[in-house]
Amino acid sequence: MLNIENLKAKIDNKEILKGLNLNINSGEVHAIMGPNGSGKSTLSNILSGKKGYEVEGTVSFEGENLLELETEERAHKGIFLAFQYPLEIPGVNTNTFLKTSINAIKKARGEKELDAIEFLKLIKQKSLELKFDEKILSRQLNVGFSGGEKKKNEILQMSILDPKLSILDETDSGLDIDALRIVSEGVNSLRNNKKSFLIITHYQRLLDYIKPDFVHVLKNGQIIKSGDYELAKELEKVGYEDFN
Amino acid sequence: MENNLKLNFEDYLNEKNLTNSQKEIKESNFDNFIKNGFPNKRIEDWKFSDLKQIISTNFDNINFLNREIASSIDESLIDDLEHNKIVFINGVISKIDFSYESEDKIIVEQNSNLEKELSDNVMLNLNTAFVSNYTKILVKSGYQFQKPLFLFNYLTKDLNNAGLNSRLDINLEDDVALNVVNLSNENLNNNFLNYRQKINIGKNSILKNYSLDTNENSNFRYSYKDIYLEKNSHLEYFILSKGSKFSKHDINCFLNNEYGSIVLNGIIDLNNEKHHEIKTEINHNEENCKSYQLIKSVLNDSSKGIYQGKIYVNSKAQKTDGYQLSRALLLSDEVEFNAKPELEIYADDVKCSHGSTSGNIDENSIFYLMSRGLSYDQSKKLLTNGFLNEVIEKITNENIKSLVKKLTGINE
Numbered sequence: 001m002l003n004i005e006n007l008k009a010k011i012d013n014k015e016i017l018k019g020l021n022l023n024i025n026s027g028e029v030h031a032i033m034g035p036n037g038s039g040k041s042t043l044s045n046i047l048s049g050k051k052g053y054e055v056e057g058t059v060s061f062e063g064e065n066l067l068e069l070e071t072e073e074r075a076h077k078g079i080f081l082a083f084q085y086p087l088e089i090p091g092v093n094t095n096t097f098l099k100t101s102i103n104a105i106k107k108a109r110g111e112k113e114l115d116a117i118e119f120l121k122l123i124k125q126k127s128l129e130l131k132f133d134e135k136i137l138s139r140q141l142n143v144g145f146s147g148g149e150k151k152k153n154e155i156l157q158m159s160i161l162d163p164k165l166s167i168l169d170e171t172d173s174g175l176d177i178d179a180l181r182i183v184s185e186g187v188n189s190l191r192n193n194k195k196s197f198l199i200i201t202h203y204q205r206l207l208d209y210i211k212p213d214f215v216h217v218l219k220n221g222q223i224i225k226s227g228d229y230e231l232a233k234e235l236e237k238v239g240y241e242d243f244n
Numbered sequence: 245m246e247n248n249l250k251l252n253f254e255d256y257l258n259e260k261n262l263t264n265s266q267k268e269i270k271e272s273n274f275d276n277f278i279k280n281g282f283p284n285k286r287i288e289d290w291k292f293s294d295l296k297q298i299i300s301t302n303f304d305n306i307n308f309l310n311r312e313i314a315s316s317i318d319e320s321l322i323d324d325l326e327h328n329k330i331v332f333i334n335g336v337i338s339k340i341d342f343s344y345e346s347e348d349k350i351i352v353e354q355n356s357n358l359e360k361e362l363s364d365n366v367m368l369n370l371n372t373a374f375v376s377n378y379t380k381i382l383v384k385s386g387y388q389f390q391k392p393l394f395l396f397n398y399l400t401k402d403l404n405n406a407g408l409n410s411r412l413d414i415n416l417e418d419d420v421a422l423n424v425v426n427l428s429n430e431n432l433n434n435n436f437l438n439y440r441q442k443i444n445i446g447k448n449s450i451l452k453n454y455s456l457d458t459n460e461n462s463n464f465r466y467s468y469k470d471i472y473l474e475k476n477s478h479l480e481y482f483i484l485s486k487g488s489k490f491s492k493h494d495i496n497c498f499l500n501n502e503y504g505s506i507v508l509n510g511i512i513d514l515n516n517e518k519h520h521e522i523k524t525e526i527n528h529n530e531e532n533c534k535s536y537q538l539i540k541s542v543l544n545d546s547s548k549g550i551y552q553g554k555i556y557v558n559s560k561a562q563k564t565d566g567y568q569l570s571r572a573l574l575l576s577d578e579v580e581f582n583a584k585p586e587l588e589i590y591a592d593d594v595k596c597s598h599g600s601t602s603g604n605i606d607e608n609s610i611f612y613l614m615s616r617g618l619s620y621d622q623s624k625k626l627l628t629n630g631f632l633n634e635v636i637e638k639i640t641n642e643n644i645k646s647l648v649k650k651l652t653g654i655n656e
Contacts, residue, residue, distance in 0.1 A: 044287075048612050048615050049614075049615070051607075070614070070620075071614035071615055072614045072615075072617050072618055072619050072620075074615075074618055075616060075617035077616055081615050083612065086612070087606075087608055087609045087612040089612070089613070089627065090627055090630055090631065090634055091629070091631055091633035091634040092627070092629070092630035092631030092633070095259075097613075097616075099628065100618060100622065100626065101613075101616040101617050102620065104616075104617040104619070105617040107614075140630075157616065161616065161617070172572075184566070209597060220356075230442070
């Protein structure tokens with residue numbers, strides 16, 4: 001599904017990714033762990049098309065050159081980034097935003113757009129499935145949301161937009177145990193053999209709730225080791241500093 | 245232009261059958277206008293909008309002698325909201341309709357006499373000189389309007405290079421509630437409009453005034469309002485400054501008795517080369533009054549936006565609470581935004597603050613929205629609409645709030 005080869009990225013002439021390779025197949029859950037400054041967020045930004053990076057190497061998504069696509073085209077193709085810090089958008093009602101978003105994607109995919117009733121039905125159903133209080137959806141997008149509510153909102157968007165590849169950028173940061181459990185259950189309920197996940201995290205903690213198939217260690221702009229869930233445990237014991 | 249103006253005025257006086265005293269008032273005002281001419285940027289109040297230059301760039305001549313057009317246009321401009329209305333056609337009142345109200349509670353006096361007055365605002369001099377059918381509306385004590393009053397300013401297609409001066413006074417006695425909406429039609433000719441409104445809000449009365457310049461038009465408009473607030477009265481004022489080519493909205497409020505309060509919110513939303521200014525002056529003359537102002541601007545292309553806001557606190561006006569905030573989104577390198585906040589405070593137990601920010605659209609927010617499948621333009625529109633929607637949400641009349649959302653295309 002996603003194939004990254006020798007990915008290099010610079011910002012303001014500073015090299016952040018220094019030749020990264022990664023292959024994710026349908027239905028797989030990959031975790032990337034790494035210390036601060038290792039390039040984790042840069043990787044998620046580049047995959048979702050954020051501007052401002054000088055990029056080399058190839059990234060293909062379902063056989064297509066991802067790097068040539070605009071941010072919104074990547075969303076249309078089925079890439080979703082759950083933000084580490086979801087942005088607050090004052091004056092924009094969350095429901096309005098969700099409807100605009102899902103219909104933009106449906107339109108691009110040549111599917112029929114949802115009318116108000118179909119949309120509300122979908123929202124109700126998804127909120128119920130994910131055990132989210134749909135009341136927050138009538139508020140302004142992320143404005144005044146707690147850290148947990150923001151992350152839950154990201155997962156709800158992920159569930160509604162039905163992506164093929166979901167990238168979770170430090171979704172666990174700022175979450176208490178209860179919120180972490182709810183968010184993880186949400187992610188787990190979306191897992192199936194067609195959907196893939198790339199979970200970017202600092203700590204092993206999140207991986208206790210969302211068991212990955214593969215764990216990669218990102219250090220200094222490269223993946224220095226790959227393994228299974230056991231690798232995460234080992235990493236937690238040894239620490240990033242001494243891990244080689 | 246000056247000679248022509250003099251000829252216009254001569255003809256005007258000849259055609260109108262005025263009493264000597266009315267004639268004198270008009271003449272002294274006209275002379276003052278001729279002496280000073282249109283205001284230019286050397287006058288502090290006009291520093292960001294050099295009207296003299298704007299007029300000379302855009303008009304070869306302005307015809308101030310507009311004979312009343314016997315028109316039967318009954319242009320409502322809106323159809324899905326029950327309302328009372330006063331229709332001005334080319335600046336002259338053509339219809340007054342209070343059919344939703346108890347008519348004995350409302351007194352309309354047309355062709356009122358001008359009071360002797362010589363303002364140092366030359367635009368008011370000009371208005372006094374040329375105004376016809378000066379109308380006064382009085383609402384009697386205790387009357388609460390059932391439906392809003394729409395003031396339609398309708399300009400006909402054949403009107404071009406005309407200068408219109410109109411005046412309407414609204415006097416609310418005590419315990420009155422009224423919603424007023426100002427709205428004008430789409431008009432693509434160049435005309436110069438000089439509107440004046442004088443409003444008095446009696447004890448315990450509430451006035452909500454929504455001034456909506458939404459329809460695209462190439463008019464040059466100066467709108468002056470002075471609003472006097474009595475004890476425990478409330479003014480909610482909302483400005484949507486968008487459609488005209490040039491607009492200066494000059495609002496002067498006087499909190500002349502205790503516990504008066506003002507909420508004044510405005511939107512400047514411009515494209516092309518439009519030039520709009522909102523200028524407010526809130527005078528806190530007595531104790532325990534409150535004023536709140538929020539002005540948001542979105543500027544595109546090579547437009548120019550201005551907000552000059554002054555809060556004056558008299559030495560008697562202890563316990564004043566005054567607040568003023570201006571925020572502007574500058575969406576192109578060619579735009580210009582000027583803000584001039586002013587606090588002039590002579591009392592020592594007051595709470596007053598002001599703030600002003602201006603900046604570009606937040607690219608991180610754009611990225612967030614695009615990552616959810618929205619195009620760049622869609623994202624930008626959603627963000628600017630959201631930015632402006634915060635002001636629209638402050639409208640307390642739900643019907644008018646939805647009307648404004650419909651007119652602006654900003655939907656929930």
